[in-house]
Amino acid sequence: MTIPGAWSRTARAAMLLGDDGMLHPTIFAEMSALAASTGSINLGQGFPDESGPREVLDAACRAIADGHNQYPPGMGVAVLRAAIADHQQRFYGMPVDPGTQVLVTAGATEALAATLLALLEPGDEVVTLEPFYDAYAAIIGLAGAVHRTVRLRAPDFQPDLDELVDAVTDRTRVILVNTPHNPTGSVLPAETLQLIVELAHRHDAIIVTDEVYEHLTYDVAHVPVATVPVARERTVTISSGGKTFNTTGWKVGWLVAPPELLGPIVAVKQYLTYVNGAPFQPAIAVGLGLPRERFDAIALDLRIKRDILAAGLSAAGFGVTLPQAGYFVIADAAPLGFDDAAALCRRLPDLAGVVGVPVTAFVHPEHHGDYRSLVRFAFCKRIDVLETASAQLAGLSART
Ligand SMILES: Cc1ncc(COP(=O)(O)O)c(C=O)c1O
Numbered sequence: 001m002t003i004p005g006a007w008s009r010t011a012r013a014a015m016l017l018g019d020d021g022m023l024h025p026t027i028f029a030e031m032s033a034l035a036a037s038t039g040s041i042n043l044g045q046g047f048p049d050e051s052g053p054r055e056v057l058d059a060a061c062r063a064i065a066d067g068h069n070q071y072p073p074g075m076g077v078a079v080l081r082a083a084i085a086d087h088q089q090r091f092y093g094m095p096v097d098p099g100t101q102v103l104v105t106a107g108a109t110e111a112l113a114a115t116l117l118a119l120l121e122p123g124d125e126v127v128t129l130e131p132f133y134d135a136y137a138a139i140i141g142l143a144g145a146v147h148r149t150v151r152l153r154a155p156d157f158q159p160d161l162d163e164l165v166d167a168v169t170d171r172t173r174v175i176l177v178n179t180p181h182n183p184t185g186s187v188l189p190a191e192t193l194q195l196i197v198e199l200a201h202r203h204d205a206i207i208v209t210d211e212v213y214e215h216l217t218y219d220v221a222h223v224p225v226a227t228v229p230v231a232r233e234r235t236v237t238i239s240s241g242g243k244t245f246n247t248t249g250w251k252v253g254w255l256v257a258p259p260e261l262l263g264p265i266v267a268v269k270q271y272l273t274y275v276n277g278a279p280f281q282p283a284i285a286v287g288l289g290l291p292r293e294r295f296d297a298i299a300l301d302l303r304i305k306r307d308i309l310a311a312g313l314s315a316a317g318f319g320v321t322l323p324q325a326g327y328f329v330i331a332d333a334a335p336l337g338f339d340d341a342a343a344l345c346r347r348l349p350d351l352a353g354v355v356g357v358p359v360t361a362f363v364h365p366e367h368h369g370d371y372r373s374l375v376r377f378a379f380c381k382r383i384d385v386l387e388t389a390s391a392q393l394a395g396l397s398a399r400t
Pocket of ligand 1: 046106107108109110133178181182210212239240241242248251252253
């Protein structure tokens with residue numbers, strides 16, 4: 001796409017435009033197009049190919065039929081705000097006032113955008129883990145802020161605590177934490193969460209946590225950062241119904257924050273989308289109210305899928321670390337003789353009829369070297385799809 005002077009400086013910076021003034025397609029778009037044009041199995045993008053809980057889908061149909069089709073209230077429908085507050089109490093023992101501490105948003109993405117745009121001044125620093133969900137860099141760029149990162153390295157993808165201490169300074173306005181983590185599937189342990197809270201206090205920073213994979217953990221408990229002692233007063237907790245209930249297209253997300261932080265965020269959110277998803281909001285409330293066993297079953301189903309794909313990738317010759325959570329497994333192509341995962345991803349449709357994305361898509365260009373041979377594959381797909389992908393990958397080493 002040519003952009004003859006149409007872009008503001010912040011937008012150019014945020015979108016990482018090339019010096020040629022061109023907006024290059026993201027690797028996600030490139031890989032999805034490749035999957036479509038080659039008829040390959042698309043394990044690149046993280047969306048499920050099965051429907052979620054019947055009750056949730058039925059509730060949305062009922063809400064449409066019952067006429068819930070106009071603008072909902074700016075803060076979100078009361079029944080969903082109450083369900084979010086009940087959910088935080090039931091799963092995490094976290095008391096939340098639905099009237100003053102909850103805001104419903106257009107997915108976690110809008111919650112992140114409204115929060116960062118409300119809290120950041122140009123030049124403020126934001127510390128995130130790296131690799132990072134790609135929207136973080138873009139939103140930080142749009143806010144005119146500076147992105148600092150702490151690297152997660154294979155095989156366990158946990159941050160080095162000394163590096164974390166060094167990254168957070170008096171210039172840090174926000175520590176943006178993503179646990180469980182996309183793309184690595186790691187979950188931050190209590191010790192790391194405590195350090196983050198200590199650092200936020202020491203440097204007077206705000207903690208923003210992205211917990212969209214909170215219910216998709218395998219053998220490890222999710223601990224919201226806000227439940228760590230003295231974290232609550234300076235923490236914005238963000239989540240979404242998309243991943244838990246296989247409703248990524250509904251874009252119903254939310255945030256929980258103390259009223260002093262919520263006010264400015266609501267003000268910004270009001271002029272982003274204003275509101276969204278009127279009939280989907282009460283449906284997500286139904287989902288959040290499902291019994292605990294249903295949440296356990298959702299995680300178990302994904303854990304089985306994780307194991308199938310991880311076994312397939314190992315058998316094909318990739319180096320694999322089992323993720324503790326989320327939708328994705330990271331596979332190292334170096335044992336197969338590939339140092340450049342982006343090049344492998346471009347060839348993988350021909351070699352195996354499968355698409356993944358290189359982990360460098362989640363990393364600042366100057367840090368690509370650390371992640372060059374890693375590919376992210378999604379396992380939130382039907383079992384037969386994962387089995388077929390595994391079978392197709394099986395002979396990979398003979399074909400390379
Ligand atoms: C870490 C992380 N945060 C946020 C999102 C976006 O969530 P939503 O679709 O609710 O905006 C995703 C989706 O992939 C994600 O992986």
